Amino acid sequence: MEGVPRLLAVSDLHVRYPENREVAAGLAGDPGDWLIVAGDVAERVDDVVAVLADLAARFARVIWVPGNHELWTRTKDPVDLRGEHRYRHLVERCRALGVLTPEDPFPVFEGVTVAPLFLLYDYSLLPAGTTTPAEGLAAAYRAGVVCTDEHLLYPDPYPSREAWCEARVAYSRERLDAVSGPTVLVNHWPLTRLPTEVLRYPEFVLWCGTTASADWHRRYRAQAVVYGHLHIPRVTYEDGVRFVEASLGYPREWRPRQDRLGVPSEVLPRQVLPVPAEDFGVRPR
Numbered sequence: 109m110e111g112v113p114r115l116l117a118v119s120d121l122h123v124r125y126p127e128n129r130e131v132a133a134g135l136a137g138d139p140g141d142w143l144i145v146a147g148d149v150a151e152r153v154d155d156v157v158a159v160l161a162d163l164a165a166r167f168a169r170v171i172w173v174p175g176n177h178e179l180w181t182r183t184k185d186p187v188d189l190r191g192e193h194r195y196r197h198l199v200e201r202c203r204a205l206g207v208l209t210p211e212d213p214f215p216v217f218e219g220v221t222v223a224p225l226f227l228l229y230d231y232s233l234l235p236a237g238t239t240t241p242a243e244g245l246a247a248a249y250r251a252g253v254v255c256t257d258e259h260l261l262y263p264d265p266y267p268s269r270e271a272w273c274e275a276r277v278a279y280s281r282e283r284l285d286a287v288s289g290p291t292v293l294v295n296h297w298p299l300t301r302l303p304t305e306v307l308r309y310p311e312f313v314l315w316c317g318t319t320a321s322a323d324w325h326r327r328y329r330a331q332a333v334v335y336g337h338l339h340i341p342r343v344t345y346e347d348g349v350r351f352v353e354a355s356l357g358y359p360r361e362w363r364p365r366q367d368r369l370g371v372p373s374e375v376l377p378r379q380v381l382p383v384p385a386e387d388f389g390v391r392p393r
Contacts, residue, residue, distance in 0.1 A: 113168070114138070115217050115292065116377035119146035119336025120175065120355035123159055127359045131372045132159050136166060142217055143167040143377055144224075146336040146354055147175025147296030153187040153194075157201050164205050169215065171208045173224045174198060175296040175337060176315070180260035191264035192272070195226070210280070214287065220331055220381065221287050225280050225295040228273040232319040233301055235311045241270075248311040255315040277320045284328050292380060294334045299324055302346055303338060303353060325349040332380050341369070341378070354378040 116137055123129040137143060143163055149156045149172075156178055164170045174195060181190045189197050199209045208215060210226040231241035238244040248254055257269070266272040284291070297317035298304060304313045316337060325333050325346060332350045339357030343350060356362055356372055369375055 112382065113140035113142065113218065114379055115142050115144065115220075115222065115381040116167075117144035117146060117294075117334045117352060117354035117380050118356065118377040119144075119296065119334075119353070120148040120339055120357050121145075121150070121159065122148060122177070122356065122358060123150045123155055124152075125359050128356060129159075131356060131376065133162065134373050135163065135377055137168075137377070140168050142169040142171065142215075142222075144222070144292075144294050144334055144354070144380065145170060145172045146294055146334055147173050148177040148336060148355075149175075151177050151180050151182055152185045153178075153198065153201065156198065157205070160202060160207050161205050164207055169208065170206075171215065171222060171224050171294065172202055173210055173294055173296055174226055176255070176257050176261055180256070181262055182260060190262040191266065193264065214283070217292070217381065219289070221289060221291045223280075223284060223287065223291050223293050223328070225276075225293060227276050227280060227295050227297060227299075227318060227321055228269060229297055229315055230270040230273040230318045230320070231314050233304065233313045233316055235313055241314070244311070244314050248314055251309070251311045253309040253311040255312065257315055273318055273320075277318060284324070287328065289329065290331045291328050292332045292334065293324060293328060293330050295321070296335065297337050298335045298351075298353075299333055300346060300351075303335070303340070303344065303351065306340060307338065325351075332383075334380055341365075341375070350383065352378055352380055354380075 121132045202209045210224045234244040263269045263272045299321040336355040
């Protein structure tokens, strides 16, 4: 509908790759459009800030949630903050740009509350055949499928990533409980297990979220759920709720998809609201 503001989304821009930086620079919308950036913009703080500043100049409102890559502490980044301190630094840098974060009041888009979340993960999503996080991690190490988070994502001052995740879930649940009416839930990691069932390396599910959010799309009256992380861009339905993975991913991943899905400039950012007409052909699950 011409002239109607849209809620758009993108994730996993990974702009350390020149091809991806070019895609990010080409993202555009119409006057009045909002853009969700669902994490993994970059690893370096200055890159994250530069991309978000550029997007904030081109969209009516930008909403950002962190991915795991923004939370990595690497020796090449002049900002050597770790864990919660790194996250809070990114929040303050976003606020200076006018970019909304999970720490800000939830904005309302055309009568729908957009809730940016930062939930992290707690190893409760287990690979098949395992019953405890320890078993799951052992299976992942045997398969050689170990997320870089294990070496670069620090939980400070929390004793573990699981404890940090527990705190984030409690904080987010309290805020969402105060919301009435429909929502769009935004989190870098999937809120439910279903999107992970198509992972090429199923052991990676350990680093893909938490079972604590499995019913949030129903509990909080979601009209849509936006996520990234998996680098498998698609639309699915659960319990009648539209789930949109808005990721770009690495060049080696998106280049082979171009013939089937179109070049990134044609498919990104993804439209969340209003629901695009072509999406009505997606079968609910």
